[in-house]
Amino acid sequence: MLRNAINTHDKQYFNDDNWIINQTRFPNKAYSLKQTDIYKQLTAIREFRNRIVHHESIRFNATRTIDTEYAKERYELTLTYIEYMGFDSASVLRMVEKPYSTLKVIDSMK
Structure with a gap:
């Protein structure tokens, strides 16, 4: 019964005949x-996000180097899941700062 209610609710958001697949x-x-x-x-993505939000360092590995x-890896995994959800990661994150330049500077500190 609950499943039918959920399906009925979700159907309003999909116009095609394959709406059940789109769930x-x-x-x-x-x-x-x-x-x-x-x-x-x-x-892993959630834990990475929590480290960033709580201002924990993400530049060190387990041995503190x-x-x-x-x-x-976590950023790439996040991009992958945006794509899995059916969105273009470049357009979703177009207004978000990309970490590559910052990570390159950090890598140069080795």
């Missing part, structure tokens, strides 16, 4: 990606 949160995800993989990756690979 998928990640319509463009890789077919082989499992729910547990999605959960782990979204958790300067390493921006963690930040680069």
Whole structure:
């Protein structure tokens, strides 16, 4: 019953006959990606976001040496999930500062 109510609610947002397919949160995800993989990756993105919001350093690795690979990987993962949701990541983030130039400066401090 709840499922039918959700379907009825969602149908109003989709005009095509395949509206049930469009309910998928990640319509463009890789077919082989499992729910547990999605959960782990979204958790990694959330934890990265929390580090940024709480002003924690993202320039060090676990051994406390300067390493921006963690930040680069998480940013790329975020871009991937924007694409999985069916959006163009470049247009979604066009007004957002890109981290590449900052990360390049940090890498030069090694």
